[in-house]
Amino acid sequence: MKKNVLALSIAAMIGGFAGAASAQTFPNTTMTAPTATDLVQSEGGAGHILVVPYFTSQNDNMSVFHVVNTDTVNGKALKVRFRGAANSDDILDFTVFLSPGDVWTGSVQGNEQGSYFLTNDKSCTLPDIRGQQVQFVTDRLMPNATAAQTKEGYIEILNMADITGASTDVYKATKHVNGVAPCTSSVLDATLNINPLDAASVTAAKTSGFETPSGKLTADWYILNVNQTTTFSGAATAIAATGGNGRGNFVLFPQDGLNTAASAANVASLTADPLLQQNIVKAVNFDFPDLSTPYLAATATPEAQASALTQAVANTGVSNQFALDTGINAKTDWVLSMPTRRYSVGADYTKDVTASDYRVFNAGVLGANSQPVFTSTNTYVAASGLICATTSSYTFWDREEQSKKNGAVISPSNLKGLDFCGEVNVLSFNDTGTSVLGATVGRTNVQVDYQNGWGAISYANALPVVGSSFIKLSNSGGLSNGFSGTYGITWPHRFAK
Structure with missing residues (x-):
């Protein structure tokens, strides 16, 4: 290698x-x-x-x-x-x-x-x-x-x-x-x-x-x-x-x-x-x-091993579907997990979260571009003490590539500033209550204008992200008819390399 x-x-x-x-x-x-x-x-x-x-x-x-x-x-x-x-x-x-x-x-x-x-x-x-x-x-x-x-x-x-x-x-x-x-x-x-x-x-x-x-x-x-x-x-x-x-x-x-x-x-x-x-x-x-x-x-070194492992799973973005159809009580969570991030950066709990050295880096863990994967410029610390990784942009489409709101609006909608806080971040859609997975540790809520569709998240430098979309829906007449009315769908993320 x-x-x-x-x-x-x-x-x-x-x-x-x-x-x-x-x-x-x-x-x-x-x-x-x-x-x-x-x-x-x-x-x-x-x-x-x-x-x-x-x-x-x-x-x-x-x-x-x-x-x-x-x-x-x-x-x-x-x-x-x-x-x-x-x-x-x-x-x-x-x-x-x-x-x-x-x-x-x-x-x-x-x-x-x-x-x-x-x-x-x-x-x-x-x-x-x-x-x-x-x-x-x-x-x-x-x-x-x-x-x-x-x-x-x-x-x-x-x-x-x-x-x-x-x-x-x-x-x-x-x-x-x-x-x-x-x-x-x-x-x-x-x-x-x-x-x-x-x-x-x-x-x-x-x-x-x-x-x-x-x-x-x-x-x-x-x-x-x-x-x-x-x-x-x-x-x-x-x-x-x-x-x-x-x-x-x-x-x-x-x-x-x-x-x-x-x-x-x-x-x-x-x-x-x-x-x-x-x-x-x-x-x-x-x-x-x-x-x-x-x-x-x-x-021969841990840095070389962590670099090889990180590069094996790294990607420049993820995409998947979401469903929020009120007729079937649909809800969606995306799991965005970064299982090799710890080898690049950890949190020193003996320090205050505002301290510059709360984040402890190993700059020897490198991506395919021969640069450190996580740095002080693409991470920050949330008030909760979670280390967050920044992304460059995200885009959501509806299922018809356009939606109507106060007249005709051309889809997609482009937004910036969605970050991954925590080693495992759970992204919920239009949901400020108990989400599909009930996540609380590293949860982020995103507002989208469409009931159903798909989305893509991009990051400037490749990150070791894996995970899936979790969609939950229910048949309102199911329980009254004597059978289960709640269903779960899991779709693995698609990755941009």
Whole structure:
């Protein structure tokens, strides 16, 4: 990836991030050496990295997701991390072990304390959280954050390692027997002693049954509201490591709060997250890997990895449809999620929101134009503490390319100033009440003159935006006739590249 090498050289000259990018070589010794060279977005496909753009437990919603291991030979060790919608803070993470051909499911639901995670799946997790309501953690959220701060966000899923060899300890501990994985605690707890930066530790991990990750993961999600008989669904955004043998680095870090592997000396070589790099948030083992941890043979630094990942999903604009037809009580929300923004800019909650250094940048994360993706000129801080990204313009059309209001008016209507506040921004249409998704964390309302139509949002520099349009409608006679009268439609955004 020559463009990344050039881009990093430019970043080193212009400055703006925590020191020079630090290279990290992962020892593979007896494991299969990873030779994948590129990260490619595969919407709805299989990959090594999966992103669920949005989850919510607002307004009685339940968010459910299914992760499928389409590899029928090898098991998978996964890092699952939930990040908040405001500024992408870690609110829950754990390790999951999948059998070959396995499907793992879980849900996010709400209570008075915020969101909690629940899985009744038989696959192994570390720690063992099966059948438990695990409350999301608020330790890293902004001070005095309300429960709502954990009720919206997005999900990262990363293939840290493969599990191989029918006779190995890890394979036998995680392979389903009569529909249930043994989840041998002594074997899974032993992974807390693995250090993927140490050659001897990697060799021992190989003997126990681990291999470099080969991906082949898919995921699907749905948002269910039982009280309102409404469901939305979609596929996770998949990022595949391609080229060579299609394998990434072995990045199975211990799922604990120590820093045996994530020592202060290693942090800058393991993550592009500016808050972790500058020790504003103290890094521990469970912080790794994140999506910027070097994964390819071509990404020796976190900045190169984050740049490659950002460029894989970046676009210069999104377009989609909206429906506000009063005859069917139609309402629309657009989700605009930026799952790699955290590696370019984070919020320092020890500072006042008006302080110039509240935003902490890593200018080494670059777009395809070899320039930093997020800067002080294309972001600002809202009074709520959310970091906002600016856009250049947006345009909305009706379904006939024109509308009538006080006489004939030629469509479209052109407007400026629509910004994305929060890591996940929910754009509601002509709706100042409870919107389709009930969003409150990073919600923006836009007024359009048309009942139905489509719109396009453009930004001057490419941004890593993913998401969908969520349209809710109802048949007013449905309930009185004895059947459900509420329906949900989900359309993925179309992207301009």
